[in-house]
Amino acid sequence: DGGITQSPKYLFRKEGQNVTLSCEQNLNHDAMYWYRQDPGQGLRLIYYSQIVNDFQKGDIAEGYSVSREKKESFPLTVTSAQKNPTAFYLCASSQGAPYNEQFFGPGTRLTVL
Amino acid sequence: AQKVTQAQTEISVVEKEDVTLDCVYETRDTTYYLFWYKQPPSGELVFLIRRNSFDEQNEISGRYSWNFQKSTSSFNFTITASQVVDSAVYFCALSEGMRNMLTFGGGTRLMVKP
Numbered sequence: 001d002g003g004i005t006q007s008p009k010y011l012f013r014k015e016g017q018n019v020t021l022s023c024e025q026n027l028n029h030d031a032m033y034w035y036r037q038d039p040g041q042g043l044r045l046i047y048y049s050q051i052v053n054d055f056q057k058g059d060i061a062e063g064y065s066v067s068r069e070k071k072e073s074f075p076l077t078v079t080s081a082q083k084n085p086t087a088f089y090l091c092a093s094s095q096g097a098p099y100n101e102q103f104f105g106p107g108t109r110l111t112v113l
Numbered sequence: 114a115q116k117v118t119q120a121q122t123e124i125s126v127v128e129k130e131d132v133t134l135d136c137v138y139e140t141r142d143t144t145y146y147l148f149w150y151k152q153p154p155s156g157e158l159v160f161l162i163r164r165n166s167f168d169e170q171n172e173i174s175g176r177y178s179w180n181f182q183k184s185t186s187s188f189n190f191t192i193t194a195s196q197v198v199d200s201a202v203y204f205c206a207l208s209e210g211m212r213n214m215l216t217f218g219g220g221t222r223l224m225v226k227p
Contacts, residue, residue: 031213040122042204042217043158050213058214088156098208099146099165102215104158 002027004105006091011110013078013085021076021108023091029103030096032074036060037088037107046089049074050096078110086112115140117207119218126195127226134190134221136205142166145209147181147188152202152220161203164188195225 004025013019025032031050035043045058049068063082068074074093078085088109092102116139126132138147149161162172164181172179176193192199202222206215 033214040220040222042119042219043215044217045214048214090156090158092158094213096213098213099163100213101148101160101163103160104150107156109156 004091004093004103006089006105006108008108009106011108013110013112015112016080018077018079019110021078021089021091021110023074023076023105025072025074025091025093025103025105027093027103028071029093030071031094032068033092033094033102034058034064034066034074034076035090035092037090043090046076085110115142115145115207115209115216117205117216117218119203119205119221121221122219123222123224125224125226128197129194130225131191131193132195132223132225134192134203134205134223136188136190136218138186138188138205138207140186140207140209142209145207148206148208148215149179149188149190150204150206152204154201158204161190192223195223197225197227199223200225 007022033048034046047066049055065077090107091105094100094102118137145166147164150158152158178191180189202220204220205218
């Protein structure tokens with residue numbers, strides 16, 4: 001089945017630790033995205049990538065980093081510089097044109113202890 | 114800058130009632146795309162519909178219908194004869210011109226009670 005997988009589903013981290021969230025897609029999509037969702041709020045764009053080996057900052061990139069070494073993979077690292085990392089993180093992909101819908105993964109819920 | 118507003122943060126209805134979720138957008142582009150997504154309790158967003166700025170025809174899909182009005186910059190979503198399974202958070206989103214990025218509204222939480 002084609003789709004997007006994110007792992008792990010739940011993640012706990014101590015303050016001061018970096019953590020990497022996985023996102024893999026087998027839809028052969030060019031573009032991939034990372035969003036953050038806080039309780040009762042909408043989605044905010046962290047980073048996006050239109051093509052392999054290229055990515056751009058979204059609205060809230062501070063304290064996060066990404067890489068896009070393979071078309072199917074777009075991992076997100078939450079660094080210790082992110083002041084309030086506890087949130088629900090969603091990965092998405094699309095064909096790359098603005099009229100194409102984005103397909104979303106099941107999300108990773110990160111809790112900082 | 115583009116902006117999407119969903120003024121209704123939470124709506125509660127009884128099963129079989131009709132309900133309309135409002136979406137108002139702001140954009141300077143003449144070419145743009147509007148989307149609705151559903152987020153059930155599991156968390157994964159599910160695509161419902163896409164509409165481009167040149168197509169103001171309303172659309173109906175089963176119990177779902179969408180009303181796009183450029184004159185009021187609105188793209189409202191109506192569920193007819195709501196069911197408990199419709200309970201979810203619904204997001205309206207906007208994509209402008211050649212920018213392949215979505216701007217989301219804050220979402221509307223719909224609770225359908227039996």
